[in-house]
Amino acid sequence: MRVAFVGVGAMGMPMARLVMRRHPVTVFDPDSARTAELAAEGAGVAGSAAEAVRGADTAVVMVATPAQLEQALFGADGVHGGLAAHTTVVLMSSVGVDCVVDAGLRLEALGARVVDAPVTGGAVRAVTGELTVLAGAAPEVLDEVRPLLELMAARIAHCGDRVGDGQAVKLVNQLLCSVHLAAAGEALQFARALGLDPEQVLATIESGAASSFMLSDRGPRMLKDGTTPVRSAIDIFVKDSSLVLAAAREAGAVTPLTEQAAELFSRASHQGLGRDDDSSVIRMFQKEPH
Incomplete structure (x- = not known):
């Protein structure tokens, strides 16, 4: 072939x-x-x-x-x-x-x-x-x-x-990925705010009921110091969450969690993080200037 x-x-x-x-x-x-x-x-x-x-x-x-x-x-x-x-x-x-x-x-x-x-x-x-x-x-x-x-x-x-049925299932997938990615960043920054070692917290919770692929895959990258090599950019999730929301409006679906995640990715992009690795979304939960 x-x-x-x-x-x-x-x-x-x-x-x-x-x-x-x-x-x-x-x-x-x-x-x-x-x-x-x-x-x-x-x-x-x-x-x-x-x-x-x-x-x-x-x-x-x-x-x-x-x-x-x-x-x-x-x-x-x-x-x-x-x-x-x-x-x-x-x-x-x-x-x-x-x-x-x-x-x-x-x-x-x-x-x-x-x-x-x-x-x-x-x-x-x-x-x-x-x-x-x-x-x-x-x-x-x-x-x-x-x-x-x-x-x-x-x-x-x-x-x-x-043709299109695969895309429809992918939209469901990306709804979850968008929310899971945002939640992973929020959770690991929450661990820091509680005075915990976020690396230890990640190792503890990723094998339990709170586990997700986005937590296990992006979590270590979220906790690295310095620049993380770009594997998937923030702007990809700006695009994907926008596609999900457009399809949801057309279908009459209620998607408040995706709306919040999409707004978060959009703000991150506008703050100059659009081409950074999507694990950089954790910075949106930090108090210091981005």
Whole structure:
């Protein structure tokens, strides 16, 4: 199987590496330093998304925002320019239901098959290949790319037969992640305010009923002194919580906790933390100036 990989950022790069172990991969990303790193490991490098997809059996797209997805797929020299009738496009970005449904219809009109396949598990599990894929696609289309997805993920959850069903489940996931991340920062700063050693508190509570992935994964980074390498930025949660709230309004769902978390991430971004690691949200609970 010839694979094109469009978008090799914090998540896409380790995912592409895993696919490269089994299949020939051609990558494209606007950041040439990233593609050069993968080229040194054996990947082909294309000058555009269209060039990367040309001749590929499957095109994986892993970008961060709806605007980036639009540009990657339908911009000048986008994926659309390299599609063949047999190409399957796997949309692994978390960009909301409406965005992916619209993209899917436009790609299918060009003859492509589409799998809606956002992931959860973060950069750590992207490296180990233990992501969870939340797939929305016709069963027969999903089955064709399942062996490829299994190189990147420990679990492939078929969330529904429609493009967009995976995104809908991802929104539920991101609602929880947003609230859990904010709660982890609030709790660990609360431990400090009580005069406790927050590292000891984290080690004590993360194995109990209060545990969450966000607490265990982000907690140690929250407690580090100095700059934390960016694995997932605050602005990603600004985007994701905004998508959740937009979908909630449309569905008539009541989401007060997400509203508070979204406001917190927005304030953090406006205070200059937007491109910092999302564990930096703990600073929003500190009394000293940010």
